[in-house]
């Protein structure tokens with residue numbers, strides 16, 4: 001493909017994408033294929049000779065689309081949203097064109113500098129405490145990670161290094177291995193599985209703290225675990241608090257947990273992967289109160305802020321906690337400005353070396369929507385969730401299972417887990433809408449998450465009537 005063909009095909013591709021998204025409502029939200037469907041549809045080897053672009057593009061509808069779950073369909077209510085917007089997709093195109101690997105300032109100065117400034121913009125949108133911002137002279141700052149899972153892992157590893165150095169400074173005879181086996185970290189029993197996984201990867205013990213009746217981690221339960229562990233000679237060093245849990249969007253009590261972390265010298269990391277986007281609205285900002293106690297904070301603009309995957313925003317109060325933990329300087333990565341103290345080399349803030357120019361997506365989206373446009377998107381989703389909640393509450397055969405704060409509604413038929421499993425199966429077999437379940441304590445619960453950028457009140461109404469009809473079928477079948 002030469003440049004003139006690229007011009008033509010590129011415009012055709014934009015048309016294909018626009019047609020796809022414009023017509024997405026007409027496609028079945030969930031594919032009708034069996035595992036292994038794709039292999040028989042394509043050759044067993046890559047072609048020796050180049051093929052025509054037409055042949056490639058024609059295969060998209062034949063081979064790919066039949067196996068796609070349409071996450072941007074207005075009938076998709078599963079998991080949490082994954083963001084998508086036109087400005088973000090255009091920025092991604094430009095990112096592909098520049099195609100730099102921005103591991104150091106020198107590797108592509110704009111890539112680093114735009115990221116630092118965009119993370120300050122975003123931090124200000126959330127009203128993060130000044131200490132988390134880089135500014136011109138701050139000690140904190142933001143970095144774009146690939147995912148919330150990576151952000152938690154990076155925070156845990158940095159905390160591990162910090163506590164190890166502190167203990168070794170006091171008792172030089174202590175080996176790193178002797179310290180590691182005594183370290184213990186805490187998370188709520190409602191935290192995302194990636195949190196426990198960070199402990200597995202980081203080789204430290206993790207303990208789940210039982211959440212309260214509203215699925216929140218509270219001071220008393222954390223304090224109890226701490227006392228037990230300290231009495232047993234363990235070294236508590238790290239706590240993950242979740243704002244907006246994946247199962248039911250509950251909020252750990254930061255104002256209780258934060259002061260304990262300060263007193264016990266434990267690193268506090270906040271995972272607000274989904275809910276974080278809502279904090280740009282003044283009416284939801286109170287949910288972030290207590291962030292001043294945290295050492296690191298993370299959320300995913302790629303979930304709910306109209307920035308396509310991947311873009312996970314992480315801030316630290318002391319960037320030297322990260323750079324001090326992960327820094328290695330082989331000669332082939334050195335550059336003449338690096339010791340000036342004025343510049344950022346993001347490779348020291350993350351696990352991989354390579355990184356894309358992801359801040360372009362933030363820059364395009366912030367400028368094309370404005371803060372007001374982004375706030376309107378969040379508010380619309382929250383209102384649709386409230387609408388669904390009130391529809392469920394009007395039917396006494398159903399119950400709401402957790403407080404609805406943002407865009408997620410947890411609900412079920414009153415009755416057994418078996419009944420609700422049957423309902424979910426009917427919903428997902430009918431393939432008109434798509435939902436996933438969760439467990440809250442020992443209850444099987446259906447999650448209704450407002451996801452699509454283009455979802456409207458009529459889609460929510462349709463989804464509810466569909467669920468209610470299938471619910472009636474399930475109740476009838478139970479009686480027979």
Ligand SMILES: *Cc1c(COP(=O)(O)O)cnc(C)c1O
Pocket residue numbers: 080146147148149150192194242244245246271272273274300312
């Ligand atoms: C979605 C989610 C995650 C995982 O996000 P990734 O970016 O895919 O790693 C972590 N924590 C919470 C609370 C989530 O909702």
